[in-house]
Amino acid sequence: MQPRLFAIVTAVLLGALGLGAVAVTQWVPPAASVAGPAAAPARGRPAAAAASASPTGDPAVWTRSTLRNKLMAEMTATDPGVALADLDKITKEKPYTVRFCHPIAHELGHAAVKRYDHDFQKVLSFPHDTCAAGYLHGAVEEMLVASSDPGNDLLKLCQPQMSGPCVHGVGHGTMFVSDQDVAKARDLCSRFGSQSRIITCSEGLFMQLFGPDEEDEKAKALVPADKLAAEPLYPCPEQPALFQSACYFYAPTFYLSSHDYPNHPEIYAQALKWCLNAQAGGGANDCSRGVGSRLMKYNLDREDWVGQQCATAADGWQRKACTDGIVSYYTVNYTDPGAAGRLCGKITNEEIARDCRSSAHLSGSLD
Numbered sequence: 001m002q003p004r005l006f007a008i009v010t011a012v013l014l015g016a017l018g019l020g021a022v023a024v025t026q027w028v029p030p031a032a033s034v035a036g037p038a039a040a041p042a043r044g045r046p047a048a049a050a051a052s053a054s055p056t057g058d059p060a061v062w063t064r065s066t067l068r069n070k071l072m073a074e075m076t077a078t079d080p081g082v083a084l085a086d087l088d089k090i091t092k093e094k095p096y097t098v099r100f101c102h103p104i105a106h107e108l109g110h111a112a113v114k115r116y117d118h119d120f121q122k123v124l125s126f127p128h129d130t131c132a133a134g135y136l137h138g139a140v141e142e143m144l145v146a147s148s149d150p151g152n153d154l155l156k157l158c159q160p161q162m163s164g165p166c167v168h169g170v171g172h173g174t175m176f177v178s179d180q181d182v183a184k185a186r187d188l189c190s191r192f193g194s195q196s197r198i199i200t201c202s203e204g205l206f207m208q209l210f211g212p213d214e215e216d217e218k219a220k221a222l223v224p225a226d227k228l229a230a231e232p233l234y235p236c237p238e239q240p241a242l243f244q245s246a247c248y249f250y251a252p253t254f255y256l257s258s259h260d261y262p263n264h265p266e267i268y269a270q271a272l273k274w275c276l277n278a279q280a281g282g283g284a285n286d287c288s289r290g291v292g293s294r295l296m297k298y299n300l301d302r303e304d305w306v307g308q309q310c311a312t313a314a315d316g317w318q319r320k321a322c323t324d325g326i327v328s329y330y331t332v333n334y335t336d337p338g339a340a341g342r343l344c345g346k347i348t349n350e351e352i353a354r355d356c357r358s359s360a361h362l363s364g365s366l367d
Contacts, residue, residue, distance in 0.1 A: 062090065064100040071104060072111065080112045080135065081126035088130040095300040098333060101131035103211075106172075109138025118146055120157070132332070133165035137204065140169030141176050150177045155191060167197050171204020180222045182209060182235055186243055195242065202246040210254040223254060232277045233287070248283035249290040256294055268295050269312040272322060285321045288313070292325020300333065307347035307356070316351075323355040331360070 059066050067090065075083035084105070091101045109123070112135070116122045120143055128135040140157060147153040154173065158166035171189060178184035182205070189201035209223070227234040236247035252271050259267040268291065275287035295306045310322035330343045344356035 062094060062097050064104065067097060067100070068104045068107060071108060075108060075111060075115075079126065080108055080123070080128075083108055084126060084128060084130045084135060091131065098131070098300055099298050102134040102137075105131040105134025106138035106141070109135040109140075110142045113139050113142035113146075118143060133169070136165050137169035137172050140166060141173040144170070144173035145176050147177075150174075151188060151191060154188060162197065164200050167192070167200045168204040171201040171206075172208045174201065174205055175208035180209065182239075186240070189243075198242055199246065202243045203250075205243075206246045206250040207253075210250045232274060233281075233283065236278065236283055237281045244281070244283060245286045248278055248286035249293070251287060252290040252294050256291075256298075261298065265309075268309040272310075272313045272318060275318070284318070288318045288321035289325035289328070292322035292327075293329040294325075295322070296326040296329040297333075300330075303330075303343055303346040304348050307349050307352040310355075311349045311352050319351065320355045320359070323352055324359045327356055327359040 058070070067087075071083040071087055074086060087101060087105065087108075091097050109128075112123045112126075113120070120139065123139045124136065126135075128139075143157060144150045144154060150173070154170045157170065171185075174185035174188040175182075178188065185205050186202070189198050189205055192198050192201055223234070231237060233248065233251055236244055236251055239247050252275070255271055255274055256267060259270070261267050271291045271294075272288060275284050275291060278284040278287050292306075292310055295309055296303075299306050306326055307323070310319050310326065313319045313322055327340060327343065331339045333339075334342075340356070340360040344353055344360070347353040347356055
């Protein structure tokens with residue numbers, strides 16, 4: 001499928017969703033005065049004061065584990081709605097937590113299904129749009145894992161609305177059910193029949209494949225080093241056409257995590273060069289959009305620096321694709337009408353700022 005067609009098909013389903021990526025490296029936000037890459041290596045080293053707690057008892061700097069533990073305890077003591085509301089509040093107050101809020105919401109969804117004895121309607125009775133519907137995705141995963149007939153139940157789980165977020169969650173679930181076997185998971189997604197739903201399912205599938213790599217050793221082992229050595233963008237080139245765009249889009253998640261991106265900010269520019277390996281197969285544009293999306297997700301408080309990284313690409317088409325990705329993620333995370341304008345106004349590189357303005361119509365594409 002051509003990248004343009006892929007973006008058009010998915011835009012309708014995903015405009016309000018914003019698929020959260022699942023990067024989980026614990027990270028400390030840079031000081032407010034940090035504006036450029038020279039200071040970036042210090043991002044992984046908190047100052048001594050950061051260890052002290054705030055007056056509320058919360059840590060001065062959240063990590064994935066501390067935030068996860070707080071919210072799981074809240075859900076146990078109250079209900080998922082309370083925990084999700086607190087998660088939403090924290091991510092708005094501390095933008096750096098967006099990088100790991102989605103997998104935490106997944107965990108809340110898994111726990112809720114168990115708590116309510118697999119009563120899916122009860123689980124979904126709580127507001128669940130926080131962190132790109134991660135709670136819904138986790139709940140769908142848990143329901144499929146517990147199913148004795150997931151091949152049929154995946155078609156029933158999202159009825160009657162068949163919403164994009166739910167079908168995307170099924171994509172995640174196919175990887176759980178198939179034990180990370182891409183071909184088997186792909187066959188499960190194909191049971192939807194509808195091209196648009198298969199694509200939406202494929203997005204969850206490849207997010208799940210590439211996403212856990214920072215903490216899941218088993219998942220890392222299933223993206224084999226020898227295959228990657230022979231084909232840097234494995235397994236994307238070998239996928240059927242309908243599945244390739246999502247694969248290329250999410251592949252940078254694995255590349256960045258395996259190159260320690262929090263402490264090596266230069267890896268973003270290298271990732272754009274790496275995406276050029278997909279030119280012959282037509283996946284370079286999707287891959288470059290994926291790099292832009294991850295750039296924005298992992299650096300929400302450094303908009304101009306993000307734009308500067310897109311500007312490192314040698315060719316104009318790739319700079320535009322990268323910018324499409326940063327606009328897409330930013331407007332998925334900040335859903336108010338003025339979000340794109342704010343982003344573009346903070347970018348000082350004239351070309352990237354111009355591309356940013358022209359890309360605003362892509363706000364409903366993949367996050």
